[in-house]
Amino acid sequence: MINSSSNGIMSSSSANAQSPGLKTYFKTPEGRYKLQYEKTHPAGLLHYAHSKAVTQVTLAHLKDKPAPVPSAPTSSLSSGSAMRSAAARLLGGNGSRTLNFVGGNGSSKGVAVTSRIGSLGASSTSNSPAASNFDGKGSYLIFNVSDTIFISDFNSPDKDPIKSIHFSNSNPVCHTFDPEAKDGHDLLIGLNSGDVYSVSLRQQLQDVGKKLVGAQHYNKDGSVNNSRCTSIAWVPNGDGAFVVAHADGNLYVYEKNKDGTGDSSFPVIKDQTQFSVAHARSSKSNPVARWHICQGSINSIAFSTDGTYLATVGRDGYLRVFDYSREQLICGGKSYYGALLCCAWSMDGKYILTGGEDDLVQVWSMEDRKVVAWGEGHSSWVSGVAFDSYWSSPNNDGSGENVMYRFGSVGQDTQLLLWDLIMDEIVVPLRRCPPGGSPTYSTGSQSSHWDSICQVGTLQPAPSMRDVPKISPLVAHRVHAEPLSGLIFTQESVLTVCREGHVKIWIRPGNAENQSSSSETLLSSSSKEKPLLSGKVGSSSYKQ
Numbered sequence: 001m002i003n004s005s006s007n008g009i010m011s012s013s014s015a016n017a018q019s020p021g022l023k024t025y026f027k028t029p030e031g032r033y034k035l036q037y038e039k040t041h042p043a044g045l046l047h048y049a050h051s052k053a054v055t056q057v058t059l060a061h062l063k064d065k066p067a068p069v070p071s072a073p074t075s076s077l078s079s080g081s082a083m084r085s086a087a088a089r090l091l092g093g094n095g096s097r098t099l100n101f102v103g104g105n106g107s108s109k110g111v112a113v114t115s116r117i118g119s120l121g122a123s124s125t126s127n128s129p130a131a132s133n134f135d136g137k138g139s140y141l142i143f144n145v146s147d148t149i150f151i152s153d154f155n156s157p158d159k160d161p162i163k164s165i166h167f168s169n170s171n172p173v174c175h176t177f178d179p180e181a182k183d184g185h186d187l188l189i190g191l192n193s194g195d196v197y198s199v200s201l202r203q204q205l206q207d208v209g210k211k212l213v214g215a216q217h218y219n220k221d222g223s224v225n226n227s228r229c230t231s232i233a234w235v236p237n238g239d240g241a242f243v244v245a246h247a248d249g250n251l252y253v254y255e256k257n258k259d260g261t262g263d264s265s266f267p268v269i270k271d272q273t274q275f276s277v278a279h280a281r282s283s284k285s286n287p288v289a290r291w292h293i294c295q296g297s298i299n300s301i302a303f304s305t306d307g308t309y310l311a312t313v314g315r316d317g318y319l320r321v322f323d324y325s326r327e328q329l330i331c332g333g334k335s336y337y338g339a340l341l342c343c344a345w346s347m348d349g350k351y352i353l354t355g356g357e358d359d360l361v362q363v364w365s366m367e368d369r370k371v372v373a374w375g376e377g378h379s380s381w382v383s384g385v386a387f388d389s390y391w392s393s394p395n396n397d398g399s400g401e402n403v404m405y406r407f408g409s410v411g412q413d414t415q416l417l418l419w420d421l422i423m424d425e426i427v428v429p430l431r432r433c434p435p436g437g438s439p440t441y442s443t444g445s446q447s448s449h450w451d452s453i454c455q456v457g458t459l460q461p462a463p464s465m466r467d468v469p470k471i472s473p474l475v476a477h478r479v480h481a482e483p484l485s486g487l488i489f490t491q492e493s494v495l496t497v498c499r500e501g502h503v504k505i506w507i508r509p510g511n512a513e514n515q516s517s518s519s520e521t522l523l524s525s526s527s528k529e530k531p532l533l534s535g536k537v538g539s540s541s542y543k544q
Contacts, residue, residue, distance in 0.1 A: 026477035028418060031509025033494060039152045039503040040159050041145050053171040053192065054485050055501040058142040059154065060177035060187065060201055136202040142187070144172040145501035149189060151205065152503075163205060165212050170195065176242075177201065178234040185216060185256055188242055190229025194222040196244055198256050218244075218254055224264050224287060225250060231300045235324070236307030244287075245298035245312065252287035259286060266290045275320075277327045291327070293320060300342045304349040309366070311352050313340035318459055319354050319364060331369040333460040336360060341381060342486075346405060347389040351421070353407055355382025361409050363421060363471075371463055373426045375419055377473040380412035383499075384486035388418075391489075408494065410484035416496055417473040426469045479504060 024035040139154035149172050150161035170193035178186045184200040191197075196218040207213045219225060227248040235241040240256040249272075264285040266278045269292050276292045296315030303310050303324070310324045317339055320332040338357025345352055351372075352364040361375040361382055386408055393404035405421040482498035489495075494506045 022478060022481065026416075026475060026479075026506075028475050028509065033506040033508060035504055036493065036507040037157055037505040038159055039141055039143075039161070039505070041143075041148070041150050041161060041164075041501050053144060053146055053173055054499045055143050055145055055497055056174055057486060057488065057495065057497045057503055058175050058177050058187075059488050059490065059495070060140045060142055061179050062136050062138055062140065062202055063179065064137055136205045140201065140205075141495075141503060142175055142177065142201075143497065143501060143503060144175065147171045149175070150501075151201075154505075165204065167191065169193065174229050174232045176232050176234055181234075182240070183257070185214075188232050188234065188244075190232040190244055192228050194219050194224075194226045194229055194246065196229065196232070196254070198242075216256065218286065219252070224266075225252065228297075230298055233301055233303055236303050236305065238307060243301065243310070245293075245301045247297040249292060249294045249296055249298060249314065251291040251293055251298060251301070251312070253289040253291070254287045258284070258288075275329050289327075291322075294318065297339075299339060302343050302345055302352075304345045305347055306349065309345075309349070311343045311345065313343045313354055313356070315339045317356070319343060319352065319362075320459070321352070321364075321366070329457045329459075331456070331458060331460075333364070333371060334462045335362070336374075336462045336465070338381075341383055342385050344385045344387060344407075346387045346407075351387075351405065353385040353387065353409075355385045355409055355411070357381050359411070361385060361407075361417075361419070363426075369458075370460070371468050373421060373469050373471050374465065375409070375417075375471045375473065377417045377419075377476055378409065378411040378413050378415060380483070382409050382411045383484055384410045386487050386489055388489040388494075390491045408487050408489065410479075410487050410496060412483035414478050414480050414482065414484060414498070416475075416477050416479045416484070416487065416494070418475040419471060420474050421471065425471075479506075 025032045027033075141152040141154050143150050143152070147167050147170075149165045149167070151163040151165075152158075152161045170191040172189050173192050174190040176188050178188075184203070185198040187199050187201045187204075189197045189199070197212065197215045198218070199212060199215045203214050204212065225246050225248065227246045227250075229244055230247050231245040233243055235243060235253075242254050242256060243251055244254065245251045264280050264282075264287055266280065269276065272292070272295050274292075275294075278290045278292075280286075280288050293312055294314045294316050298312050298314050301310060301312045307324060309330065310322045312320045312322070314320075317335040317337075318332050319334075319340060321330045322328060323330055335354070335356050336358040340354050340356035342356070343352060343354045350366055352366065354362045354364065355378075359376075359378045359380060359382060361378075362371050363373040363375070364370070365372040388406040388408060391406040393406075403423050407419050407421065409417045409419070411417075479496045480498040480502065482500045482502070485497055485499045487494060487496050492508055492511045494508070495503060496506070497503045
């Protein structure tokens with residue numbers, strides 16, 4: 001394990017790797033995953049038991065700085081210098097001292113600056129010294145702990161964050177990043193109070209002031225919905241549209257280019273048990289639509305990669321899949337027991353993972369609109385699931401079709417589980433039905449579970465476990481001392497995060513030997529990845 005080059009404060013529980021029973025590696029058929037870095041927060045923060053805010057992590061990849069454009073007086077800092085330096089100079093406080101730290105992204109690292117949100121009015125530029133050669137290009141981890149958002153340099157070995165933003169009135173609980181944002185506002189933050197902010201990540205990194213800068217504020221003071229934000233997502237290819245899910249079962253559609261202060265009144269929901277969509281009465285309103293999904297909390301939402309479908313999971317134990325543009329419920333089904341807490345799509349949009357309070361992982365097929373496998377291996381609630389889109393199947397048959405998927409899950413049992421979903425081992429109907437006949441089956445015996453494809457909009461009960469193939473984990477490893485809240489796969493690593501706000505980065509087999517401790521090597525290897533989508537982990541699983 002690489003230790004922090006610490007001049008910051010170590011968290012009281014940041015040395016999780018040294019906890020009894022925790023190893024700094026785990027084995028897979030491909031080789032060892034080794035603990036490369038840990039990221040945490042300064043000591044003295046309220047832990048989960050006091051703050052009731054579960055840590056989520058978003059992985060954000062900032063591209064080259066766009067060409068300079070005229071900006072408002074309070075917006076971004078000057079970008080006069082065309083030369084990008086390996087280290088940018090940030091002036092602290094009143095400019096009486098200069099602090100220079102070089103991070104793994106090749107950009108400046110300032111001390112963790114606490115920014116307080118009061119009024120989001122214009123801040124004086126005289127208090128924001130220019131860092132003209134700061135570009136911000138690179139990869140960053142954004143995570144919430146208690147009432148603070150922390151930003152860490154992903155490619156740096158330093159444990160401590162390079163920036164912190166404090167919220168004085170409510171805790172941040174969810175966030176997401178859009179690497180393709182066109183106008184600079186690429187980061188969304190949802191609060192416990194229901195308020196939502198959109199900001200520029202680069203602008204936050206440039207600023208050393210005392211508040212979130214250049215923010216657009218939506219649902220101010222819970223004017224539209226005062227229940228907790230539970231999950232937030234940009235609409236893929238949505239030209240600035242985003243959706244926010246709430247603890248009262250409603251989801252709102254916003255357009256970031258619209259003023260967030262316009263009147264947005266919606267009709268009373270007549271039947272709380274039925275899915276319904278209402279559009280704002282005024283064209284100036286933001287949010288522009290309200291989707292009533294379910295009774296009780298929506299715990300997590302996820303778009304398919306192309307943005308066609310939106311999946312939600314909730315307190316009522318149902319997965320629901322919607323055609324987003326048509327605003328239509330397509331299919332869904334229930335957990336075996338209790339709430340569903342997390343969901344994730346495969347990159348090809350064919351499968352959905354869910355996990356929840358029944359300690360199981362379920363695999364849903366979009367083609368069949370049914371559960372096609374369930375996995376048993378966790379001993380407590382499953383709080384995060386994700387497909388490993390960077391893993392290539394050793395059995396790929398060359399047809400371009402995936403014959404095996406790798407995915408991961410984490411839970412309150414502190415374990416990371418890796419699974420292989422092998423197409424030949426699960427019972428699925430063949431792609432085509434014989435003319436005038438019922439579906440045939442590739443393996444296994446027919447059962448009532450596969451009698452027919454369900455009608456559009458049908459929510460199914462949980463099928464009998466005897467009718468659905470069971471899969472077992474390939475790997476089970478205790479990775480943290482505290483219950484886990486999510487995971488992210490990258491090309492070179494797997495990230496795990498616990499609800500107390502500690503992140504671990506596990507380097508993939510084969511990459512560890514090639515890693516150099518120099519930031520230049522790390523940066524160059526990062527640039528060879530395929531474009532990073534926003535990675536987001538965590539759920540509202542501990543907030544029920």
